[in-house]
Amino acid sequence: MPHFEKPVEGSWTQHYPELGTSPVSYEDSLSPEHYELERNAIFRQTWLNVGLVEQAPRTGSYFTKEIHAARTSVIVVRDADGELRGYHNICRHRGNKLVWEDYPREETRGTCRQFVCKYHGWRYGLDGACTFVQQEPEFFDLDKADYGLVPVQVEVWEGFVFVHLDPNNEVPLREYLGRFATWMDGYPFGAMTEVYKYRAVVGSNWKLYIDAFTEFYHAPVLHAKQYISDESTKLMSFGFEGLHYELDGLHGMVSSWGGMAPPKDESMVKPIERILRSGNFGPWDRPDIDGLDPLPPGLNPARHRSWGLDSFLFFPNFMVLTWAPGWYLTYHYWPTAYNEHVFEGTLYFPPAKTARDRMRQELAAVTFKEFGLQDCNTLEATQTMLESRVVDRFPLNDQEILLRHLHKVAGDYVAAYEKAVTA
Ligand code: FES
Numbered sequence: 001m002p003h004f005e006k007p008v009e010g011s012w013t014q015h016y017p018e019l020g021t022s023p024v025s026y027e028d029s030l031s032p033e034h035y036e037l038e039r040n041a042i043f044r045q046t047w048l049n050v051g052l053v054e055q056a057p058r059t060g061s062y063f064t065k066e067i068h069a070a071r072t073s074v075i076v077v078r079d080a081d082g083e084l085r086g087y088h089n090i091c092r093h094r095g096n097k098l099v100w101e102d103y104p105r106e107e108t109r110g111t112c113r114q115f116v117c118k119y120h121g122w123r124y125g126l127d128g129a130c131t132f133v134q135q136e137p138e139f140f141d142l143d144k145a146d147y148g149l150v151p152v153q154v155e156v157w158e159g160f161v162f163v164h165l166d167p168n169n170e171v172p173l174r175e176y177l178g179r180f181a182t183w184m185d186g187y188p189f190g191a192m193t194e195v196y197k198y199r200a201v202v203g204s205n206w207k208l209y210i211d212a213f214t215e216f217y218h219a220p221v222l223h224a225k226q227y228i229s230d231e232s233t234k235l236m237s238f239g240f241e242g243l244h245y246e247l248d249g250l251h252g253m254v255s256s257w258g259g260m261a262p263p264k265d266e267s268m269v270k271p272i273e274r275i276l277r278s279g280n281f282g283p284w285d286r287p288d289i290d291g292l293d294p295l296p297p298g299l300n301p302a303r304h305r306s307w308g309l310d311s312f313l314f315f316p317n318f319m320v321l322t323w324a325p326g327w328y329l330t331y332h333y334w335p336t337a338y339n340e341h342v343f344e345g346t347l348y349f350p351p352a353k354t355a356r357d358r359m360r361q362e363l364a365a366v367t368f369k370e371f372g373l374q375d376c377n378t379l380e381a382t383q384t385m386l387e388s389r390v391v392d393r394f395p396l397n398d399q400e401i402l403l404r405h406l407h408k409v410a411g412d413y414v415a416a417y418e419k420a421v422t423a
């Protein structure tokens with residue numbers, strides 16, 4: 001079990017004195033009132049990843065994204081010039097949702113030349129301009145030029161499409177994402193187009209699931225049954241230490257060991273993993289694509305020989321995990337209430353070339369689902385008991401630095417918003 005030497009001058013957390021080390025409150029996860037503040041303060045004030053460029057490959061291709069927390073739905077479409085544009089998904093006549101299929105709350109995608117409202121047939125070009133009003137002369141002094149779709153800012157980083165819902169936002173996406181995006185420059189995201197996606201409604205505050213995925217302290221205990229029993233006993237007795245933790249403004253990252261891909265000793269893993277050469281850490285054999293060997297210089301910041309994965313949390317709700325064997329994962333946490341959110345976990349691999357490759361990816365995907373379910377289970381149990389408010393302060397250890405940071409950043413956004421609205 002590798003152990004990373006900590007810097008002599010203190011713990012990870014103590015490098016960021018503004019975080020403090022005292023026990024924390026979870027009051028930010030327990031009330032409808034606080035969630036209402038977060039909706040405006042956070043989800044209308046930050047860059048949100050809503051999809052990938054592959055979802056809108058050609059002129060006229062579009063997709064929608066429901067952003068309940070920000071009380072809106074957005075359309076992202078590729079216009080006649082090949083640029084991505086974004087709009088609030090609302091018709092300017094009487095407010096019908098413009099783009100949806102059978103169920104208005106479900107996301108959709110497709111290709112069109114224009115958007116036509118289902119209600120009275122108003123039409124909009126890909127550039128958002130209102131181009132047709134049914135029985136136009138019956139309106140009073142209506143100028144179509146005043147009734148274009150309401151735009152939202154759209155920017156792309158490494159194929160990830162982001163929107164910003166504040167029309168006054170002046171921070172470009174790349175600047176917002178900061179140092180960690182630079183660390184990943186050159187990573188072959190674009191070559192990993194084989195996608196396995198899970199979506200789940202989870203009965204907890206959105207931040208609690210992020211908490212579970214930004215520390216590995218729980219791994220030997222909560223996921224004990226994922227390992228063969230000898231390995232599990234060993235992990236429990238040693239505990240777990242990450243290799244590196246770092247914060248950059250709003251964002252945080254943790255780097256972790258990865259002795260399971262391939263395992264040092266194949267008897268550490270289950271027979272199906274040995275036969276397929278795949279498992280929780282993904283297919284063991286790194287695909288032969290540019291950008292993985294060597295890796296972008298920012299990955300594996302501890303330069304540890306047993307490196308397994310880096311997890312990056314881009315505030316507020318987007319995580320990217322790059323794995324040593326050459327694939328990546330994303331997590332999204334979309335709040336729907338103070339005690340509920342939609343979780344999306346998506347695995348990305350290079351397209352399989354053989355049936356065996358495909359089986360390896362499938363095994364990685366189902367193993368990931370098992371882990372995810374174990375984590376979710378705990379969240380709902382945690383949410384219900386936090387709400388009892390029998391205990392109001394919780395100690396966080398050094399490996400829980402990213403949680404401490406997340407709740408602080410989220411709280412800072414809410415405080416700034418409250419100050420601005422009462423000013
Ligand atoms: S609400 Fe869209 S055309 Fe009337």
Ligand SMILES: [Fe+2]
Binds near residue numbers: 213222375
């Ligand atoms: Fe977990």
